Amino acid sequence: MMVPVQVVGIGQCACDLIGALAVYPQVDQKSELQHLNIEGGGPVASALVALRRLDISCAIRGRIGGDDFGDRIRAGLVTEGVDCNGLYVDRNGSSQVAFIVVDDAGRRTIFCHRGNSRPLQADDIDPEQIAAARILHLDGQQSDAALAAARIARDHGVVTVLDGGTLRDQTWPLLPLIDHLVVSEAFARQYAGAGTPEQQLAQLLETGAQAAVITAGPAGCWGQEPGCAVQHQPAFSLPVVDTTGCGDAFHGGYIYGLLQGWGLVERMRFAAAVAALKTRDFGGRRALPALAEVEAFLSTQAQ
Secondary structure, three states: OOOOOOEEEEOOOEEEEEEEOOOOOOOOOOOOOOEEEEEEEOHHHHHHHHHHHOOOOEEEEEEEEOOHHHHHHHHHHHHHOOEEEEEEEEOOOOOEEEEEEEOOOOOEEEEEEOOOOOOOOHHHOOHHHHHHOOEEEEOOOOHHHHHHHHHHHHHOOOEEEEEEOOOOHHHHHHHHHOOEEEEEHHHHHHHHOOOOHHHHHHHHHOOOOOEEEEEOHHHOEEEEOOOOOOEEEOOOOOOOOOOOOHHHHHHHHHHHHHHHOOOHHHHHHHHHHHHHHHOOOOOOOOOOOOHHHHHHHHHOOOO
16 A cells, blocks of 8 residues: 655656865876765755655655666665655666765865666656655656656646756756746756846746746845745855755755745745755765754744
8 A cells, every 4th residue: 555755756866976085186187085975866866865854754756777876876765764666676777876076165076977777657657646745846857757747746736846957858848837946047047048036037937837946056046936026045154065965955945845834935944054054064965954953053043
């Protein structure tokens, strides 16, 4: 018997190898890593881990390869309590892997190999699981399955959230089915051109979304709901160890706010706090906070 979860995520899963060094080397130079961490990654997968730390039930649907990296990806999600019954294995395929180099300033350089596991298909989706969830979280990958799931969600009143990192051809059919567009600066520029956040948000909302948010790293984020004023949430100031996975953490925090019925301003503030706290340690997941940590942090910050 299927156990309903609050959030279902569909998207890419990766294994991240994260190395720290003082200064990124020039070509043909060698630099010794000060630290090496191996953990799971991927926008939707890490957002679900952020939600599990906040005590939200989650399930993921995706595909990994039948390799050691795939084993690590699954183990990391299972350890966090994410339902992985829909995380399928392509025994003849390879998993997505990223090597991330972080310097002493917290800046990162990412090298990514997407692997060759078969993408999810529409018939890999469990319609009952989607219909029973409160939120469907997508990253625009696994496009056939994501589109099928978004249509099911729309038919059953399930709220949809898109983590828009890059605007791809397969993203366009999804956009009319997304309730909350939470996208990067790069996505906003690709979609709406090099305007102001206010101009970009106005165009993003023309998709029919209930809210649009543009994340901009140290500049914070801008968000808007139809017919309302644009809101800006500054980034919280903390000593930064690593910014890897900040966007994923933000999405987890934003979805948590949706589940609580909060307004846009409160959702953005909470999400910004989750993202800021994530920067305390290397990798996209190690420093993801528990709810009590977020609440304690926000209690020290000016409104």
